[in-house]
Amino acid sequence: MAVRTFRPLTPSTRYIALSSFEEITKSRPEKHLVFTRKKTGGRNSYGRITARGIGRGHKQKIRTVDFKRNKHGITANVVAVEYDPIRSARLALLEYKDGERRYILAPNGLAIGATLVSGPTSPPDLGNALLLKNIPVGLAIHNIELTPGRGGQMVRTAGGSATLMSRDGGFAQIRLPSGEIRKVNEICYATIGQVGNTDHEKQVFGKAGKSRHRGIRPLSRAVAKNPVDHPMGGGAGKTSGGGHPVTPWGVITKGYKTRIKTKISNRFIVVRRDGRLMKQK
Numbered sequence: 001m002a003v004r005t006f007r008p009l010t011p012s013t014r015y016i017a018l019s020s021f022e023e024i025t026k027s028r029p030e031k032h033l034v035f036t037r038k039k040t041g042g043r044n045s046y047g048r049i050t051a052r053g054i055g056r057g058h059k060q061k062i063r064t065v066d067f068k069r070n071k072h073g074i075t076a077n078v079v080a081v082e083y084d085p086i087r088s089a090r091l092a093l094l095e096y097k098d099g100e101r102r103y104i105l106a107p108n109g110l111a112i113g114a115t116l117v118s119g120p121t122s123p124p125d126l127g128n129a130l131l132l133k134n135i136p137v138g139l140a141i142h143n144i145e146l147t148p149g150r151g152g153q154m155v156r157t158a159g160g161s162a163t164l165m166s167r168d169g170g171f172a173q174i175r176l177p178s179g180e181i182r183k184v185n186e187i188c189y190a191t192i193g194q195v196g197n198t199d200h201e202k203q204v205f206g207k208a209g210k211s212r213h214r215g216i217r218p219l220s221r222a223v224a225k226n227p228v229d230h231p232m233g234g235g236a237g238k239t240s241g242g243g244h245p246v247t248p249w250g251v252i253t254k255g256y257k258t259r260i261k262t263k264i265s266n267r268f269i270v271v272r273r274d275g276r277l278m279k280q281k
Contacts, residue, residue, distance in 0.1 A: 012209075033103055089106065089196060105156060110193070131187055132185075141192060142194060159197065
């Protein structure tokens with residue numbers, strides 16, 4: 001993927017940098033693989049706002065993505081590469097020998113017409129899904145399962161890739177993009193390669209309207225509010241009262257560790273993303 005820039009004919013186009021969409025080969029999605037995304041406006045079933053700054057935005061269709069890759073042993077051809085409005089990665093449309101079509105995350109370098117296959121005996125080629133115990137050590141992988149048969153849950157964003165470090169005692173040690181090294185059951189599935197659309201992080205929207213199109217509304221600064229509305233509100237002039245930055249409900253927002261210390265999955269973390277070794281019990 002490439003990023004295109006524009007001549008500064010307007011203030012917004014001076015810094016704007018958008019995707020060129022040169023890898024997209026199909027503009028209309030498969031009708032039986034999409035459904036309309038219902039807007040919530042950040043409100044729960046009681047109509048109360050639980051997430052601020054959400055509202056309006058363009059109508060979006062959710063693509064049904066196959067994260068399980070459970071058609072084992074059946075080859076599929078890559079028919080097209082498509083855009084997904086709610087996902088940073090591109091989608092590849094697969095057509096299996098039996099005529100069924102499914103979406104998967106498009107790996108970087110996947111070409112139209114390529115043949116993919118999933119299953120325990122699949123070769124470790126780009127885009128194939130196979131068990132962690134059958135993947136050669138050192139390969140880049142994505143769409144990694146945490147629970148066997150549940151489908152890929154980790155490393156699904158654009159440009160993301162993890163590295164298979166080693167295997168021992170029925171577990172595979174994987175270095176995640178955050179730097180964390182985690183143990184995953186070796187009978188979990190993963191897909192070979194790096195997620196495509198690697199230049200996604202280089203995009204610059206350039207104007208507020210681009211965020212509004214995505215359903216992101218503006219938020220007021222805490223120090224600009226009144227004391228009744230926020231713990232950091234009020235005061236003469238631009239002051240936050242000398243307090244630490246907090247949420248409207250008083251929870252510290254910088255440096256406060258929100259992860260539960262007794263979380264069960266802690267036993268599977270070998271090295272934290274900050275480089276600290278986890279104590280194994």
